[in-house]
Amino acid sequence: MTERRPLGFWTAVLCGLGVLQLAAVLAFAATSTLWFQAQLENDLLWVRLVIGWSTIQLSLLLLSVGILQRAARMPRGSRGRARVFGLSAVSAGHAVITTVSVGILLWAARVSTGHVLGGTVASLLFGLTHLVYDELDLDWVPTLYHGATMLQTASAAMLLSLSASCWFLVPLERRQRFWLGFDVALVIAFVVVTAILPLSPTEGDDASLLRAVIRVSVTTVFAVRLALRLVGPLLAAFERIGFRTMIAARHLRAKKTGFLAASGTLSVLAVAVSSCMLISVLSVMGGFRADLTKKILGNNAHIVIDKVYEELSDWEPLLERTRQTEGVIGATPYLQVEVMVSSLSNRGGAILRGIDPDTVSDVTDLAKNMTHGKLEYLKDPGRILDSSVDTTKSGPVDAMMEEAERTAARGLPEGPEEEAMPGLIVGQELARALRLVVGDRVTVVSPRGDLGPSGPIPRTRPFRIAGIFYSGMYEYDMKHAYIDLRTAQRFLRAEGRISGIEVKVDNVEHAPAIASRLVSKLGRDDLRVRDWKQMNQQLFGALALEKLAMFITLGIAILIAGFSVFGTLTLLVQEKRREVGILKAMGTPARGVIRIFIIEGLLIGAAGGLMGLGLGFVLTFAAEHFGIQMNPEVYYIDKLPVHLDPTEFALVGASTVVVCLAATLFPAYQASRVRPVDALRYD
């Protein structure tokens, strides 16, 4: 018995050190990629790292061996002996393995300067950064390293779970004191970080990102501890509501048999994980939708007025009346046709739009999206060549090649209409495909040709690249090209005619209403007026369908979590049979019993749901504010878009509650069927 207390204490220290060590490994793995690249040459840091790391490992090893000895002296069969044995053995092994793997890593980083370090999710969780050994000829090093990493992952997992179970060997009073100290420190930390650290990082600043991450982490831990501290008082308050809540809350607070406790914990976790997953995925999908909507609204008009098969002539009065309609903040005419654009090196199809450079900015973001050149050059193409100095913003290699091509192009004899050559604005992707920079010549081929002796001859015209835009939508960047409206009308033989009018409204959600207002105001039923939702119906429909499919798929995960709630409740009912019998003998009606167990199931579900939604909130919040990098070459988006929608949180919460409610019905009904006589039978 005298052995027990010091053992408990040192075990706690070991647990703490083990967790600390894991945290160090995690931090190391998370930062090593960045850090190594920056600090590889810094000898002082190097020495510090080696000393610091060895100190942790050595103390862990010594402590483990010491505790192992003590555990060996414990009388056989005393409480927790096996656990302590296991913990100290595993942590001793873990210290050795970690020393080996980190040693290899450090050594490899030292001898080879050309290596690349990169982390995977799994290595972030438990192991270490993986080594890609370009220049190491020694085959056994990576083999040993990977072996050590795998062993380390396993031992880390064991260490964590053993620590968790050994923690309960520490006397309750000590544990409470620990948590008190922890919580006090946490409150102070929370107040401090809230006061001095930013919530959102400034763009492109790693240090401020780190500060924001620290603030969010501390706030999260604080919220978790606060919630845990509140569970007791909340249940107590809940008990005071009424008889049924009182019984339910007591059942949940009571100490349970091991299996039921495990099952209960598991079902809370299952509900938490599934609802967290659902809300995170929905938020990301919502983010994609919001991103897409933003891009669509930025690149397109909110309302388009056109005719189904013809072009509009005599459109100026229409434009005027459109502009005077309530809710409309901008309107611009356009003429559109599909063409072929060819440069010296390539050719591609495009949608050619004649626009009015003066008013197009009232409606779309084209002017804002220009990365090279200027929208005004459309009106005044003479300025293109004067200012083409600032056009080579791309990488050095590209620029060299483009320069060479351009010189080649300039070398070509140019026609007499050189000065009058009109400007053309193309998207970034088209520019890349055709290897174009501002000032280059292209030829546009229009299908609306002249009638020659053997049928229509396509009409061609040279243009000069006046600008390049980046809209963020591949479709646009690859397919759209803009020229001046008058040029377009002449080139396309549509003098005085336009394809339609693009309209911008003050509130995009009111677009349908404004569209119908326009219909009645213009009073011409040969006109077609469509709002952005109608025009992108298929796209948004597909997105909505996809989201629904995701909701159902992940909803099934919640359903499975519901099964575990069902299992827990069935067990609980089994365990409380006798008490149900007593309650019924004392006059609790069957529906009262049903309600008691429904409340219990709902409490389990609510605990899980709140945990899941909280975790989901933290994850999505972090993703939204800190930004998860994505490869723009692949996804055409540079940051994972996330959109937190309160309705979706409510919806996921509601579905969780509904599923848990459904899971409780049958066990609760079973409980209500317990006959007091059977439950009270003495044997």
Add this chain to the structure above:
Amino acid sequence: MPDPLVTLQHVTKTFEHEGRPLEVLKGIDLEIERGEMVTIVGPSGAGKSTLLHLIGTLDLPTSGRILYEGKDVTRLGSSDLAEFRNRSIGFVFQFHHLLPEFTALENVMMPGLIQGSRRLEARARRLLDEVGLTDRLTHRPGELSGGEQQRVALARALLMEPKLVLADEPTGNLDSQTSASVQALFFDLNRRHGITFLIVTHSRDFAAMMPRQVSMKDGRIDSDERRAQPLENQGKPT
């Protein structure tokens, strides 16, 4: 003359055991008057507990009627029965059957809480005081001795001022000293509050103290004796 408190008419109970019917009660007729102290004795397996369950409406008879003050309770619906049990009957079992998660006071208040009434706390305290547990109010059943638990159960049975208290071997698990004090409590409550008690017991001494003794054998009532002068005072602890 008013109806007796409880009237049993030709009550039988048959259980199904491995497909064969097992007749446990073979036609019981019994009347219990208000304020009576009745004991049921008989060998194990005679059907005493079964009879008590039927009277307590925890189970329904296979045939026959059970009347409370002339009203047939075997025809009530389950929630009416629950309500009836809550208000009119108090149970004390051999294994007390307290709720382990609740304190002594909460256990005593439980029948009132079922009704949604919280005003019975003062009464619950008084009852616990009466059974001598003033300083055990916040103890849980696990922290009480057997006799204390049984006294909590008795206080709980009395909370709703029931007309009838049913006790199934209430002293079966207690040592003689403790049983004597619990028994004395029964008599005391009967005398002061006029509560009707129906007590199954194996204790000869206890049975001998009771004014009316019904003895059962093999599912029938063997004898039903009333004593003019119960030997009550002999059982009182000194």
